[in-house]
Amino acid sequence: MSTVETVRFKLVPGTDTTAFESLDRAVEDDYMAKRPGFLSREVTRGDDGEYLVIVHWATPEDADATMSGFFSAAETQDFLAAIDKTTVQSGRYVRIAR
Structure with missing residues (x-):
């Protein structure tokens, strides 16, 4: 069963959406x-x-491995700087087989 992660957030005020x-x-x-x-x-x-x-994600382990390095990765720093950290809400779910 695959893993689904959700993240909700707003941008730092004044950040250009484009x-x-x-x-x-x-x-x-x-x-x-x-x-x-x-x-x-x-x-x-x-x-x-x-x-x-x-x-x-294919597995929860894949999600964990990626997210463990997300906040320190060079590729994510500009993205993270634009997010209002006080608004972040996340969740993790297991996809139900049909």
């Missing part, structure tokens, strides 16, 4: 997609400016 979304694509292409067990990633933005990121 510039952030370019950083987001770079994080996916240059960091997330290169990690073992990465299956897919979806990014959405609500009318209130809140982002919801949904990431699918």
Whole structure:
């Protein structure tokens, strides 16, 4: 069964959304997609400016391994600097077989 991670957040006030979304694509292409067990990633933005990121992993171990290095990776620093850390909410789920 695959693992699904969700992360909700808002940007630091004054952050340009177009510039952030370019950083987001770079994080996916240059960091997330290169990690073992990465299956897919979806990014959405609500009318209130809140982002919801949904990431699918092959296993919880794959998710753990990637996230253990996420906050210190050179590829993620500009992305992380744009996020208002006080708004971050995350969750992890197991996909139900159908």
